[in-house]
Amino acid sequence: MSWKSQRERGGAALQLMAWIARCAGWHLSYALLFPVTAYFLLSAPARQKEAMRRFQRRALGRAPGWRDLWRPYFAFAATMLDRVYLLRGETRGFEITTSGLDMLDARIAEGRGCVLLGAHLGSFTAMRALADEGNGHGGCPVEVMAFMYEDNAARANAVFSALSAEKARLVVPLGRPDSMLRAKECLERGGLVGILADRRPAVGEDRVVIVPFLGVPAPMPAGPHILAAVLGAPVMLAFGIWKGPRRYEIRFEPFADRLVLNRRTREEDLCASAARYAAALERVARAHPGNWFNFYDFWEEMSEPAAPAPRLLRRAALCLPFLAASIPASAQPGGLEAVMAALAAVRRTEAEFEERKEIAGLADTLPSRGTLLWQAPSTLEKRVVEPFAERVTVSGNRVVYERDGRERQEVNLEQAPEVRALVEAIRSTLAGDLPTLLRFWKADFEGNPDNWTIHLTPLSVRVMAVVQRVIIHGRGGAISRFETVGNESSVMEIRTLR
Structure with a gap:
């Protein structure tokens, strides 16, 4: 369940609360949070509440109760109310304490600028209030610019932007063409760039790395x-933790004097940095689970009701993993990483295949034969010549299925998560892109350079409903067989042409 696809709730209610807050004051507005929270909690989708319970079960180390579920909904409502006042610079009655501020001051004094990695945990607005003049902390001597993904909260952002147009200009949506340029310019001026780094997409790309968080990848x-x-x-x-009515604790922690992604160890360095961030986020989340505002399936492990891809396309997608089998690979010492490196070196190849497919409920296997083509960086093609003419083509985010020159279907992979996972298993394998492969699959490697096997197990329950595992067999410098185990199990033998 992607957070980007969740419908924004409560736009009109937020406008009303903002009006009450300005007209009636904080105390009455705070009292109204109790019935408002009760309404939104009771009317929240069952999947959303289940996602929150999964987080709480892992963060608390026990089964959560209704009081546990209430806390993040109420805390979120309280931070939204406080945001009305903080954006207007009305900080009287607020208590904001800090830790690690001296380390941030030292960074500011260097004049190099600083990136602040935060999360959807607590209030980023409270951190901004710390930088404003007249808040009792002396203010921040440099500009503070926040970068965040805002598209799924357009109505809420419109309400808050109306409260302070000046501060609204210092919030930059991620994924826009000028996002990185504005960040660079802010840092060159010695400013602070804040990024909420726990959700995708980030800075215009939809790439993630899989790291441990609360004991689960x-x-x-x-x-x-x-x-x-x-x-x-x-x-x-940087974390702005809500501690109670108008009380916040702002924490700053050192992370890196400079993040370095070496060319030869880029993926390892990237995973290590993300893992350190996740470990720090885990410590804060365990200590303050009521501040967790990711109201969605954070681990992407829940089945998601969505419009399924056409049946023929789903069957075609099941055939796609065999495209990867056309690639010769040298299994040198180093295991999976060495095999993936060899795969990445092959830019184009063709192969013949013979496939035996078993479908539940049928006693006989369905044989077929044809040719396979891989063209780096992202084009895959499977052509069946017997028992009938059929072609499956993957290019970028599109999958096209054609049969007998008359039937044609097309799907966008962004709208078909289960097909995308299957396609990425192939594309990532062919491209030697291990981080992307591990985003969708758990990979196990066994054997030696003369006889090796890669076992892929899907991380998504939606994919697992179709394919339980994919097995790649290789001998010496070539992949010789591809197997899938699922509702439609298949074995494909490969003979590379060139």
């Missing part, structure tokens, strides 16, 4: 770490 966006490395700025962690 979770997707973390790579973009903030790549941005920090490209800009060469110091990096600190």
Whole structure:
């Protein structure tokens, strides 16, 4: 369940609360949060509440109750109310404490600028209030610019932008053409660039790395770490924790004097940086689970009701993993990484195949034969010549299925997650892109350079409903067989042509 696809709720209610807050004051508005929270909690989708319970079960180490579920909804409502006042500079009655501020001051004094990695945990607006003049902390001597993905909260952002147009200009949507340029310019002026680094997409790309979080592999966006490395700025962690009515604790922690992604160890360095961020986020999330505002399936492990891809396309997608079998690979010492490196070196190849497919409920196997084509970086093609003419083509985010020159179907992979996972298993394998492969699959390698096997197990329950595992067999310098185990199990023998 992607957070980007969730419908924004409560736009009209937020406008009303903002009006009440300005007219009736904080105390009455705070009292109204109790019935408002009760309404939104009771009317929240069952999947959303289940996603929150999964987080709480892992963060608390026990089964959560209704009181546990209530806390993040109420805390989120309270931070939205406080945001009305903080954006207007009305900080009287607020208590904002800090830790690690001296380390941030030292970074500011260097004049190099600093990237602040935060999360959807607590209030980023409270951190901004710390930088404003007249808040009792002396204000921040440099500009503070926030970069975040805003498209799924357009109505809420419109309400808050109306409260302070000046501060609204300092919030830059991620994924826009000028996002990185504005970040670079802010840092060159010695400013602070804040990024909420726990959700994808980040800085215009939809790439994630899989790292441990609360004991379970979770997707973390790579973009903030790549941005920090490209800009060469110091990096600190920043969390604005809601502690109660108008009380916040702002925490700053050192992260890296400079993030370095070496060319030869780029993926390892990227994963290490994301893992350190996830570990720090885990510590704060365990200590303050009521501040967790990711109201969606953070681990992407829940089945998602969505319009399924056409049946023929789903069957075609099941055939696609065999395209990867046309690639010769040298299994040198180093295991999976060495095999993937050899795959990445092959830019184009063709092969003949013979396939035996078993479908549940049928006693006989369905044989077929044809040719396979891979063209780097992203074009895959499977042509069946017997028992009938059929072609499956993958290019970018499109999958096209054609049969007998008359039937044609097309699907956008962004709208068909289960097909995309299957396609990425092939594309990532062919491209030697191990991080992307591990975003969708758990990979196990066994054997030796003369006889090796890669086992792929899907991370998504939606994919697992179609394919339980994919097995790639290789001997010496070539992949010799591809197997899938699922509703339609298949074995394909490969003979590389060139």
